[in-house]
Amino acid sequence: MQKSQLQSSQKKISQPIEFGAYSEHVPGQIPSALKYATGRFMEQRAASLDELPDWEALRQAGSAIRLHTLENLDFYLEKLEQQVIAAGGQVHWAKDAADACEIVLELARQHAVKRAVKVKSMATEEIGLNHALQEAGIEVVETDLGEYIIQLMGTGPSHIVAPAVHLKKEQIAEVFSQEFGIEAPTDPVQLTAIARQALREKFLAADLGISGANFLVAETGTLVIVTNEGNGRMCTTLPDVHVAVAGIDKVVPDWESLSVLLKLLPRSGAGQKITVYTSFITGPRRAKDEHGPSEFHLVLLDNGRSRILQDPGGRETLKCIRCGSCLNICPVYRNVGGYAYGWFISGPIGAIFTPQILGVQQASELPFASSLCGACDEVCPVKVPITKILLHLRRRVVEGDGYELAVVAPPLRAAAALGRQALGTAWLYRLGGRLLPWLQIPWLRAGWLSKLPPPLNRWTKVRPLPAFQARFRKWWKRRQQVSTGDQP
Amino acid sequence: MSEKSRSAVLDAVRGALQRQPGDSLAERLPVLSSRQAASQAQELQLLIDEIQKLSGHAQMISSSQVAAALAGLVRTYQVKQAVLWDTPLLQQLGLAARLTDLGVRVVPAHSDKQMLSECDLGITEADFALPETGTLGLLSNAERPRLVSLLPRLHLAIMRPAALRADLHQVFAEARTHAYLILISGPSRTSDIEMTPTLGVHGPRDVHVWVLETDL
Numbered sequence: 001m002q003k004s005q006l007q008s009s010q011k012k013i014s015q016p017i018e019f020g021a022y023s024e025h026v027p028g029q030i031p032s033a034l035k036y037a038t039g040r041f042m043e044q045r046a047a048s049l050d051e052l053p054d055w056e057a058l059r060q061a062g063s064a065i066r067l068h069t070l071e072n073l074d075f076y077l078e079k080l081e082q083q084v085i086a087a088g089g090q091v092h093w094a095k096d097a098a099d100a101c102e103i104v105l106e107l108a109r110q111h112a113v114k115r116a117v118k119v120k121s122m123a124t125e126e127i128g129l130n131h132a133l134q135e136a137g138i139e140v141v142e143t144d145l146g147e148y149i150i151q152l153m154g155t156g157p158s159h160i161v162a163p164a165v166h167l168k169k170e171q172i173a174e175v176f177s178q179e180f181g182i183e184a185p186t187d188p189v190q191l192t193a194i195a196r197q198a199l200r201e202k203f204l205a206a207d208l209g210i211s212g213a214n215f216l217v218a219e220t221g222t223l224v225i226v227t228n229e230g231n232g233r234m235c236t237t238l239p240d241v242h243v244a245v246a247g248i249d250k251v252v253p254d255w256e257s258l259s260v261l262l263k264l265l266p267r268s269g270a271g272q273k274i275t276v277y278t279s280f281i282t283g284p285r286r287a288k289d290e291h292g293p294s295e296f297h298l299v300l301l302d303n304g305r306s307r308i309l310q311d312p313g314g315r316e317t318l319k320c321i322r323c324g325s326c327l328n329i330c331p332v333y334r335n336v337g338g339y340a341y342g343w344f345i346s347g348p349i350g351a352i353f354t355p356q357i358l359g360v361q362q363a364s365e366l367p368f369a370s371s372l373c374g375a376c377d378e379v380c381p382v383k384v385p386i387t388k389i390l391l392h393l394r395r396r397v398v399e400g401d402g403y404e405l406a407v408v409a410p411p412l413r414a415a416a417a418l419g420r421q422a423l424g425t426a427w428l429y430r431l432g433g434r435l436l437p438w439l440q441i442p443w444l445r446a447g448w449l450s451k452l453p454p455p456l457n458r459w460t461k462v463r464p465l466p467a468f469q470a471r472f473r474k475w476w477k478r479r480q481q482v483s484t485g486d487q488p
Numbered sequence: 489m490s491e492k493s494r495s496a497v498l499d500a501v502r503g504a505l506q507r508q509p510g511d512s513l514a515e516r517l518p519v520l521s522s523r524q525a526a527s528q529a530q531e532l533q534l535l536i537d538e539i540q541k542l543s544g545h546a547q548m549i550s551s552s553q554v555a556a557a558l559a560g561l562v563r564t565y566q567v568k569q570a571v572l573w574d575t576p577l578l579q580q581l582g583l584a585a586r587l588t589d590l591g592v593r594v595v596p597a598h599s600d601k602q603m604l605s606e607c608d609l610g611i612t613e614a615d616f617a618l619p620e621t622g623t624l625g626l627l628s629n630a631e632r633p634r635l636v637s638l639l640p641r642l643h644l645a646i647m648r649p650a651a652l653r654a655d656l657h658q659v660f661a662e663a664r665t666h667a668y669l670i671l672i673s674g675p676s677r678t679s680d681i682e683m684t685p686t687l688g689v690h691g692p693r694d695v696h697v698w699v700l701e702t703d704l
Contacts, residue, residue: 037683057520064517072513074501087667093494145689146680162680169682188681192689199690204601220664230638230676230691237634238601248497255660256519262656274621276542276677277691280669289598289630292668302497310504 017342017354019365023335030158030166030337037165038328044271045325045379051273052263062264063383065257066319070309076218076251077300083221087283089296096303097127103299104129104210104243105136111241111295113138113208117199119225119232120144120163121212122322123245123301125156125344126357129210140210141202143231145195152179158338160324160345161269166337199231209235209293213246214321215261216298219254222282223298226266226275233277242284242293247301249318261321261382268381269323304357311403313392317352319382326376326386332369341366348376352389360397364407367393412455433470440468523620525654531619532649532699538622539697542674543687546622546697554581554698561609561696562590565642569593571604572611574631577646583611597633610640614647614697616659621673624697625651625659628668637672643692645672648700 049055069076081091094100100123108116116138118124130151133140142151146164150157152175157163164172169186176184176194184194211232215224223244225232236242252258266272285292308314327333327347338346342363343354351370355363367390376386398413400406406413422428443449450464451457459465502508525531532548539546549557561567570592572583584594595603604610612632616625624645628634637643653659663669676691687693 033682040683061517061520065519068514068517071505072507073505074498074507074509075511075513077498077501092490093497095493095496095500099493143690144680145678149680162683164680165683167681169684172681188684189686191681192678192686196689200605203690204605217664222664228676229678229689231689233634233638233670234690237638248501253516255664256657259656259660260520270679274623274671274673276673276675278671280663280671282667286667287630289633290628290668291634292628300497302500306497306500306504309501 016361017358017363017366019340019342019369022342023340023369026336026340029168030339031335033166033168034159034337035334037159037162038334041161041270041324041328045268045328046271048267048271048273052267058260058263059381059383061260062321062381063319065252065260066321066382067316069251069253069257070249070315070318073248073251073309076253077248079218080216080221080251081300083218084283084296084298085221087221087296088286089221089283089298092297092299094127094299094301094303097301100127100245100299100301100303101129101132104245105132107241107243107297108133108136108138108208111207113241115139115202115206116141116208116210117202117206117231117235117239118142118147118209119211119227119235120147121210121245122160122344123212123247124210126247126303127245127301129245138208141199141206143199143202143229143235144227145192145229145231148195148199149175152176156339156344158346159327160322160347203231203234203238206235206239207241209237209239209242211236211242211244213244213250213298214265215252215258216246216250217253217255217258217280218251220282222255222280223296224258224262225279225281226262226277227279228272228276230277233279236279236281237292240293241295241297242281243297243299245299245301247303248305249320264381265321265323268325268379307403308356311356314352314356314389316384317349317356317389319384320349320353320380321382322349323381325379325381326384329375329379330370331373331375332371336369341369348386348390349384352384352386352393355393355397360393360404360407364397367391367397430473433473436468437470522655522657525619525652528649528652531652531654534619535617535622535652536697536699538619539674539695540622542622543677544622544674544695544697546699548701549698550701551581554583555586557698558583558586559590561642561644562587562592565608565694567592567608567642569595569607570609570611571595571597571599571607571636571640573597573613573633573636575613577613577648578611581646597631597636601635601639604635605639607640609642609644610636610638610692611644611646612637614645614651616653616663617647617651617699618653618656618659618671620655623671623673625653625663626670626672627663627666628670634668634670637670638691641688641692642694642696643672643675644696644698646698646700 092103130140149164158166173184173186266275284296333347341350351366397407448464452460536546614624675695678689
């Protein structure tokens with residue numbers, strides 16, 4: 001198992017994320033599976049957008065709603081809390097991942113929980129909840145089929161929407177054969193049937209259901225979850241206790257704005273007009289015979305989001321509704337897959353979210369894991385300006401700012417500053433142009449510099465540098481003469 | 489600890505936004521207008537078409553056809569055990585008695601979950617229907633419990649044309665004060681294994697929708 005895959009398997013990460021190194025060891029099947037899957041998502045997406053009268057207007061509205069909510073987040077959080085409590089639910093606040101895990105663990109202890117079932121949730125991946133519960137001796141089962149498969153394999157998700165998309169059916173059959181002690185067929189339909197049966201037993205036996213949230217409606221304290229498989233309904237209906245863990249950025253003001261976001265999310269993600277199931281849950285069940293949990297708990301997780309909010313250059317990161325379309329369109333993601341991004345969230349959104357949560361010190365390579373082609377900006381259903389934020393974070397990595405110190409070493413920054421000075425000062429530039437062709441002679445081999453001393457060898461270890469020629473001024477002068485000469 | 493965390497998070501958010509406790513909202517933005525409904529006949533046709541596109545089954549049905557259609561379902565899906573909602577409409581159609589006559593064991597909706605999970609058929613009544621997306625909306629209460637549309641492998645939803653709504657906006661306006669709403673669009677599905685579409689992964693493998701031709 002590679003280091004990068006291990007890191008994304010729901011543990012708190014402490015090593016710096018080395019995007020460059022991780023992406024060198026991507027197994028060949030990942031890019032081909034991802035290109036197929038993401039291509040399908042994008043085709044379906046295009047078809048579902050064509051059916052809408054005005055996608056752009058919807059996008060604009062979605063973007064405005066998200067920004068408005070973030071700019072008034074304290075107001076909506078308090079409203080949400082008040083309404084959840086009014087509906088008979090309980091609200092818990094978590095400053096960070098450790099806080100959030102402790103809250104869920106405490107609830108599990110209070111109810112003597114032995115078995116928990118989970119709906120796919122980014123927030124619980126972010127806080128490493130599975131790990132925390134397992135350490136406390138509680139069985140935790142992921143119930144989204146893709147998540148269940150990768151949980152059996154012991155790895156993390158490679159795609160937000162389709163977490164096991166990089167696996168072949170033969171590999172999945174092998175995992176099932178091992179798990180159930182049977183000879184599992186390699187047919188996706190039969191594999192799904194095996195999982196259905198195994199998971200149905202888990203659903204019925206579970207005493208705690210854990211979910212994330214796609215949206216939280218402040219107006220009424222309603223939790224909204226979208227799924228296609230129905231596992232979201234199982235986890236939030238069958239166990240007697242339901243706990244939802246959600247980032248504080250998941251709030252929407254009211255049902256009016258929810259209707260806009262619900263039209264954007266499934267269309268943009270997998271090209272569906274609507275997901276098979278959308279659950280709207282307001283507090284615990286009101287009558288026993290109604291089915292549903294007798295207790296509803298909501299854990300509101302900050303974990304660095306308020307820090308993102310503070311920085312106007314990064315704030316719009318939190319508009320994201322986790323549809324996954326920026327992954328599907330991204331040429332970098334499609335070639336390296338989710339694991340290269342080193343944490344639970346990958347692709348362009350991961351490249352801007354992770355450095356802001358873990359700090360640019362730890363994720364300094366991620367803002368550079370992009371060609372800045374801007375395709376992500378164009379597909380984002382809520383107009384997160386991803387490339388603008390990537391550039392903002394690159395600046396933070398190199399120069400540091402009011403929020404964080406620079407990552408790049410002082411000598412390198414000094415060299416860059418010197419370079420800027422030399423290129424911007426006419427006489428220094430001329431002097432350099434005269435001197436460098438002579439200075440490089442000791443390393444010159446047939447017109448190339450193939451081995452330079454440190455720290456410049458960081459370049460030449462990988463590829464040679466063309467010899468410095470200083471011909472620009474001459475070329476420019478000649479060009480000026482020619483173009484003046486051409487005039488009648 | 490909880491109160492401390494609460495004020496820590498809220499203070500951090502307010503600090504970041506430079507807002508004070510009790511500050512009013514910045515101006516709201518207008519929200520999009522809703523889809524306009526076509527004629528009832530067109531809306532019903534669209535609903536049926538969309539449900540079928542999602543691999544569901546939908547049809548118009550008159551109350552005199554219900555008995556035969558139910559017998560057909562029981563035969564096709566080899567229904568041995570069923571559970572149904574206790575709504576006036578379903579009572580009026582006499583479904584429980586008809587099922588018993590067909591040799592199906594009808595279990596009470598408040599049976600334990602293991603027993604409900606063993607049901608082959610669950611019958612509900614849709615409170616709302618959205619033609620554009622082939623969606624049914626179901627509320628819940630003690631007579632209309634949530635698991636009936638979820639645990640059995642076959643879900644039959646019966647609806648009146650009056651359940652039609654043009655857009656999510658209208659559904660939400662009515663449902664927002666309820667404790668629970670589920671929107672259902674076709675049978676449970678997944679594409680998690682090599683993007684191969686597969687039905688019935690956790691929820692029902694088959695969904696049938698009967699639209700009663702006349703409002704009973």
